[in-house]
Amino acid sequence: MFIVETHNPLPAALRGGVFAIGNFDGVHRGHQALLARTKEIAKAQGKPWGVVTFEPHPRSFFRPAEPAFRLTPPALKLRLLAALGADFTSVMPFNLDLSRLSAEEFIAQELVQKLGTSHVVAGFDFHFGAGRKGNADTLRAAGLAVDVVAEVTDENSGHIAFSSSNIRNSLRQGQVRQAALELGYDWMIAGKVVPGDQRGRTIGFPTANIIVEAGVEPARGIYATLVREAGTKTPLWMGAGYFGDRPTFNTNRTFLEVYLLDQSLDLYGRELMVSFVDLIRPDQSFTSVEALVAQMKQDCESARKILTSYKPAAYPLAQLQAAGKI
Secondary structure (H helix, E strand, O other): OEEEEEEEEOOOOHHOEEEEOOOOOOOOOOHHHHHHHHHHHHHHOOOOEEEEEEEEEHHOOOOOOOOOOOOOHHHHHHHHHHHOOOOOOEEEEEHHHHHOOOOOOOOHHHHHHHOOOOOEEEEEOOEHHHHEOOHHHHHHHHOEEEEEEEEEHHHOOOEEEEEEEHHHHHOOOOOOOHHHHHHHHOOOOEEEOOOOOHHHHHOOOEEEEEEOOOOOOOOEEEEEEEEOOOOOOOOEEEEEEEEEEEEHHOOOEEEEEEOOOOOOOOOOOEEEEEEEEEEEOOOOOOOOOOHHHHHHHHHHHHHHHHHOOOOOOOOHHHHHOOOOOO
């Protein structure tokens, strides 16, 4: 997948394609329906297809003091879009200049001049430009072909709309399986393994420590996780993952730590993809290290039981995730 950035313009062979526009945080099943429609139109027209998205997220730009819970930070979002077959993704820097463009200026400058856009696919509630005054009619008035995808809902859950906000709330409450149902894959955190304080090693549970972006806030607790080194064909490793601030040790810091079952590996400096399969228990404080260790042994057995019987959902991204193609 070609990445369009300021220093990396869109090649001539990819201009004139069909574009999906949006923030696409989470690339959830609603987004996937929109992207599938984009791909379908492009195939029928014999054109390439791609995605226009924005970094940072506009909310982060306008409220920088409030870290946002990003379901898919930029690198992970690009991985998911590539896995879905996008020919290119244009990552537009959301800054003061872009925020001040009128809808008409945005179309002329960013879509037509820079990307050669001929056809746009957007969600039913898509608005853009200064004051969010632009919509599908604005695009049509500028001479672009436009398809609007209606709100996508889950027929098996009372037609609840797929929503990044709903998924965040599910994760905050530890409802990992509900989040996976809406995402169409198991929610992931990607990051490099960094040295920790070696405390886990001293109690018989050496963990891989990953720095978590500010604002990421699933429920604190122990999770059954599946882990793979990013960009490799290594097999999935089963793990017991911990997200929290270690109340037993009064650290006042948030950690993502993963203990790999049946593995003894040097992972420092490697980038891991940690998939959250299910919540085992909420975080809690223990009166002694011995009590903590006893509980951790139980947690590992619970993780093993969950993961041994785990089967990925039939959704495309879930299958690609299980095959290590994300």
